[in-house]
Amino acid sequence: MPFVKVIVKTIIVAQLGFLTLFGLTFNLAFAQTAEERGTEIAIAADQRDSGWKHITADMEMILRNRAGRESRRKITNRQLEVDGDGDKSLSLFKQPKDVAGTAMLTFSHGLVADDQWLFLPSIKRVKRISSKNKSGPFMGSEFAFEDLASQEIEKYTYKLLREEACGEGYQCYVIERIPQYESSAYKRQITWIDKDQYRNIKVEFYDRKDSLLKTLEMTGFKEYAGGYWRADRFEMTNHQTGKSTRLNWKNYDFESPLDDQDFSQNALKRLL
Amino acid sequence: MKTSIWLASPIAGFVLFLGAPIIVHGIEFGYTVEIEARGYTENAPNPARFDSNFAISIEPEFKHSFNGGDTLFTFTSFGRWDNNDDARQHIDIRELNVVHVAGNWETLAGLGKVFWGVAESNHLVDVINQTDFLEGIDGEDKLGQPMLRLSRAFDQSALTLFALPGFRERKFLSIKNPIALPCEVNNKPEYESDDGDNHVDYALRFSGYRGIVDYGFSWFHGTSRDPIFNCVSRRIPFYALIDQYGLEVQTTSGAWLWKLEAIRREFDHSTAADDFTAVVGGFEYSFYGMSDGLFDLGVLAEYHHDSRGNRATVVFQNDLFIGLRLGFNDAESSEVLAGAFIDRDDQTSSFRIEASRRTGKIFWADSRISLEAQAFSNVDPGNISFSLRHSDFVLLSLTLFF
Secondary structure: OHHHHHHHHHHHHHHHHHHHHHHHHHOOOOOOOHHHHHHHHHHHHHHHOOOOOEEEEEEEEEEEOOOOOEEEEEEEEEEEOOOOOOOEEEEEEEEOHHHOOOEEEEEEEOOEEEEEEEEEOOOOEEEEEOOOOOOOEHHHOOOEHHHHOOOOHHHEEEEEEEEEEEOOOEEEEEEEEEEOOOOOOEEEEEEEEEOOOOOEEEEEEEEOOOOEEEEEEEEEEEEEOOOEEEEEEEEEEEOOOOOEEEEEEEEEEOOOOOOHHHHOHHHHOOOO | OOOOOOOOHHHHHHHHHOOOOEEEOOEEEEEEEEEEEEEEOOOOOOOOOOOEEEEEEEEEEEEEEEOOOOEEEEEEEEEEEEOOOHHHOOEEEEEEEEEEEEOOEEEEEEEEOOOOOOOOOOOOOOOOOOEOOOOOOOOOOEOOEEEEEEEEEOOOEEEEEEEEEOOOOOOOOOOOOOOOOOOOOOOOOEEOOOOHHHOEEEEEEEEEEEOOEEEEEEEEEEEOOOOEEEOOOEEEEEEOEEEEEEEEEEEEEOOEEEEEEEEEEEEOOOOOOOOEEEEEEEEEEEEEEHHHHOEEEEEEEEEEEEOOHHHOOOOOOEEEEEEEEEEEOOOOOOEEEEEEEEEOOOOOEEEEEEEEEEEEEEOOEEEEEEEEEEEEEOOOOOOHHHHHOOOOEEEEEEEEEO
């Protein structure tokens, strides 16, 4: 990922340099476009959240239908930051119990298709699966696979729309981002990023017909070892179906070491 | 109740333990209970055969991780009561092992289960565990195999060595069962090895991935898990010594999965049986988000070949499998699998459909209900599945996960 970041940054710096030169020559005021500013903020946010190396956390997912009926899922997650590529992640399903022990290993690669394996505990089978289903719902929830995927800079183009107050008293950049990866369900997303710590506070998802489909709101931010911020609660509301899904994050651990062998096909078979 | 040598007492101990599942950090205990009712839809030609059966099974599982997660102890057992088939009444240990990880090395000692392969409709290269046909005829259920396993992981691959002391013979359904073989099987099998069922088998597998390709190469030397047996000339199952070489490849690109498995089985003594080669290969293609995201549809096709042709002792010697997989995107994870096998020599066909969905809490357990049906048509008298021609059935089961 830093490799990609370096490229993007170089392009931006080159563009800024060019524009500055241009500005000086023609005696124009500072002429950074909304796209450049948006990209710059996205890069800054990404850099703020780089260098964590490894994380484990537990996720509780509460699905709510229009009538208010709830069902729950529990998943434990581990993530490994990879230099020069997308992150590795491993999710172990705990509940509902008919899928307990099932685990998914993902090596994300930004715009290139992710490598993904599924472990089926009843027959001890590790199976390579297609990662093309970006827009499908994750475990019947309002989160699509792409909403929970590793977020690399090159997956979107950015544009700063405005700056305004948002969330629990934050000052935010409002950035429109357009997915550049294949098979996305979205025409565009609008994200609110707080100016202070560059945290994602809110995201609006617009479907292919450009109607508002879902809103995601993050609350209960905590700072963890190394100065990394994580929200305790993600609330995703689907405006078209009236369904919603809440994620409660627990037991964030940035310190217990993990390496490549914790993200291998062998590792899938020995999880608890 | 017929109890195998695989320790009855720990299971009794576990049954006493049954209560709320334990989830303490580093310890997990849970159990599943399955209730099934099966009805055979045709009148059997043999009046001694039963036309329905009812069964309850239980599978407790205990896991304990220690050494900061580097060591994992697993114990899984299984027991079933069946109202009509005594052979299906049994207790077994599926897993009783310790796995230890140290850097790139992993060791496992005890009774374990191993899966090799990529294909969906038949598992050719998967040779380590004995198949348990008492649970189902799809070959997905396995008996725990005593083993010492040593694995060295590399960047994108792993080399695994197996020493397999002790052999587990195949169990057969009682003759009253419509899906059983048409003759009584002698329960004193013969072995080619002088050590009988104590011969130590060895296996080696190198597996990994590179880009879109996942691969595995394997070699097995020891007592074949498949007995040589038939109802005409050989009613005593004979377990020969074999060398088996296996190859498995899958490519995953977009929504396409292409799969190939091949084996070469060589018998140590040519008098036992003919050496042969068998292949299964095909594809799976998925349509995602059909009908406004309501479901995903997977289409599968696999071809089976066996170099022995009509002399093959297996069903799949020149057969085609077509399958559909419907996965609904609902909170109940509703699922429908449908498949058909067609013998390209004699047009013998079999069909199978499985539908299941999550059904909420029963007591404090999560539950899932499942409906399964299987039918044969056009069965040729020369086909190995001729005895199954009147064994069409419907199976309803409810599984509780405690």
